Amino acid sequence: MTAAPGDAGTGAGSADGAGSADAAVTAVTDEIRGILAAATGRPEMLGIPADMPLFGPPVGLDSLTGTLLLREIHRQFRVDVAGEDLNLDALATLGSLAAFVGERAGGRNEVS
Amino acid sequence: MTGAATAGAAMTRTVKCVVWDIDNTLLSGVYLESGERLPPPAPGMAAVLSELTARGIVHAIVSRNPPAAAEHAAQVTGGDFVAAECGWGRKSDAITRIAAELNIAADALAFVDDDPYERAEVSFALPPVLVLSPEDMADAVGWPEFSPSVVTPEARRRGAMYAQRRRRMAAQRSFGGSREEFLRSCGTVVTVTAATAADVPRLHELSERTSQFNSAGAGLPEKAFRSLIFSPASGVLTVRLRDTFGDDGIVGACVTEHSVTGHSVTEHSVAEHGAGTWTVRLLMMSCRAMGRGVIEALLAWLARWAAREGAQVVEIPCAVNDRNVPLRLALAAAGFRAADGGAADRRAAGGAGTAGRAVFRLDLGGRLPDLPDWVGGPGKP
Numbered sequence: 001m002t003a004a005p006g007d008a009g010t011g012a013g014s015a016d017g018a019g020s021a022d023a024a025v026t027a028v029t030d031e032i033r034g035i036l037a038a039a040t041g042r043p044e045m046l047g048i049p050a051d052m053p054l055f056g057p058p059v060g061l062d063s064l065t066g067t068l069l070l071r072e073i074h075r076q077f078r079v080d081v082a083g084e085d086l087n088l089d090a091l092a093t094l095g096s097l098a099a100f101v102g103e104r105a106g107g108r109n110e111v112s
Numbered sequence: 113m114t115g116a117a118t119a120g121a122a123m124t125r126t127v128k129c130v131v132w133d134i135d136n137t138l139l140s141g142v143y144l145e146s147g148e149r150l151p152p153p154a155p156g157m158a159a160v161l162s163e164l165t166a167r168g169i170v171h172a173i174v175s176r177n178p179p180a181a182a183e184h185a186a187q188v189t190g191g192d193f194v195a196a197e198c199g200w201g202r203k204s205d206a207i208t209r210i211a212a213e214l215n216i217a218a219d220a221l222a223f224v225d226d227d228p229y230e231r232a233e234v235s236f237a238l239p240p241v242l243v244l245s246p247e248d249m250a251d252a253v254g255w256p257e258f259s260p261s262v263v264t265p266e267a268r269r270r271g272a273m274y275a276q277r278r279r280r281m282a283a284q285r286s287f288g289g290s291r292e293e294f295l296r297s298c299g300t301v302v303t304v305t306a307a308t309a310a311d312v313p314r315l316h317e318l319s320e321r322t323s324q325f326n327s328a329g330a331g332l333p334e335k336a337f338r339s340l341i342f343s344p345a346s347g348v349l350t351v352r353l354r355d356t357f358g359d360d361g362i363v364g365a366c367v368t369e370h371s372v373t374g375h376s377v378t379e380h381s382v383a384e385h386g387a388g389t390w391t392v393r394l395l396m397m398s399c400r401a402m403g404r405g406v407i408e409a410l411l412a413w414l415a416r417w418a419a420r421e422g423a424q425v426v427e428i429p430c431a432v433n434d435r436n437v438p439l440r441l442a443l444a445a446a447g448f449r450a451a452d453g454g455a456a457d458r459r460a461a462g463g464a465g466t467a468g469r470a471v472f473r474l475d476l477g478g479r480l481p482d483l484p485d486w487v488g489g490p491g492k493p
């Protein structure tokens with residue numbers, strides 16, 4: 001779904017270092033669940049699956065919660081989703097967002 | 113000189129909120145050193161505060177004093193302060209929190225403090241904020257930054273609306289359900305109607321003041337709105353918002369050009385788009401209405417209206433910049449897409465944060481966005 005180039009690098013099937021890459025994406029996914037729960041004020045966001053769409057019910061990401069989410073992702077991961085993705089395709093699902101962020105954050109969030 | 117000179121030379125921007133220090137700024141004296149007799153207001157302060165309020169500018173307090181000092185300052189100056197941050201942290205952090213709470217961008221804030229160290233700290237940490245000494249401020253009341261060209265009833269009630277907003281946000285924090293359920297629970301009513309001549313000052317003001325939700329990225333003069341309202345080739349819709357917490361008046365609008373068969377605008381636009389394309393020249397909403405279902409309602413209304421009139425596509429040419437990401441989120445949520453939407457295009461245009469333009473399109477052949485029952489107006493599509 002995501003328009004991000006280089007998706008192959010984070011795909012579950014990639015060979016070398018796939019385990020650690022998957023673990024990194026899983027960690028990013030969990031952190032984004034936490035950010036979503038805080039932005040929407042709804043703890044049930046902590047339990048949504050990775051293939052859950054972010055726009056439309058039940059998540060219902062809108063301009064307010066979306067702005068809070070992107071602002072917090074920028075702060076925590078130094079990834080400017082809106083700056084790189086005009087159509088915000090990365091926000092299609094929780095998983096596509098985590099892949100987009102995980103791929104660009106690299107080791108930077110470990111440093112900061 | 114505290115950045116005032118450069119600010120004056122910059123593009124016309126207007127201050128929406130003045131953040132005040134207390135000691136030797138709002139008050140003549142130091143609150144905690146005043147003993148029995150609390151300090152009086154600084155000379156002329158009450159008049160400055162009420163004059164700015166009348167122009168639609170709101171006030172806030174940032175101070176290292178206890179909260180009681182803010183209450184005292186409000187009482188003796190008669191000022192209506194929509195937010196107060198009292199504490200020992202950095203003032204730039206307190207100002208950032210106020211900006212977030214009021215949803216006002218830093219470049220629409222002014223900060224007034226008698227202490228040159230505090231002014232330097234805020235100038236350094238928040239370059240877009242207009243930083244002034246109390247002496248500068250006395251003069252600045254006459255500057256264009258503090259002189260919006262129009263002041264509408266909505267603007268004069270801005271302080272009261274921020275107070276309503278605070279109560280609404282407190283209620284929302286303690287509310288368990290979804291946003292939709294919350295909007296319903298507080299009796300939200302969104303009304304969409306065709307604009308009339310009486311709405312022109314507010315439409316112009318909205319076009320000047322909006323940035324997070326402004327598709328054109330620029331204002332429109334009153335004259336332009338007047339001719340658009342009376343032109344058969346265009347439509348101007350206004351959106352009103354109210355709930356049990358208060359009435360926000362007109363919070364949004366859009367200007368459309370119709371090139372549906374039988375309503376051709378100009379040969380040029382018909383040739384360019386073909387019949388059946390509606391172009392939205394301006395889509396805008398007050399950031400105060402963010403999170404209250406208004407932009408979603410307006411986009412759904414537009415799509416359903418255009419579809420009912422026989423259009424196949426709605427196009428929204430959009431400025432793309434750091435400021436109007438909220439608008440892009442609303443467009444994405446409503447199903448609009450830019451044809452050249454890839455990440456590579458953005459990088460080619462100069463990388464993250466670079467301003468650009470894009471045309472967002474919605475194909476009306478697919479599933480149309482829903483309009484909830486609390487959105488109404490004549491001819492609801």
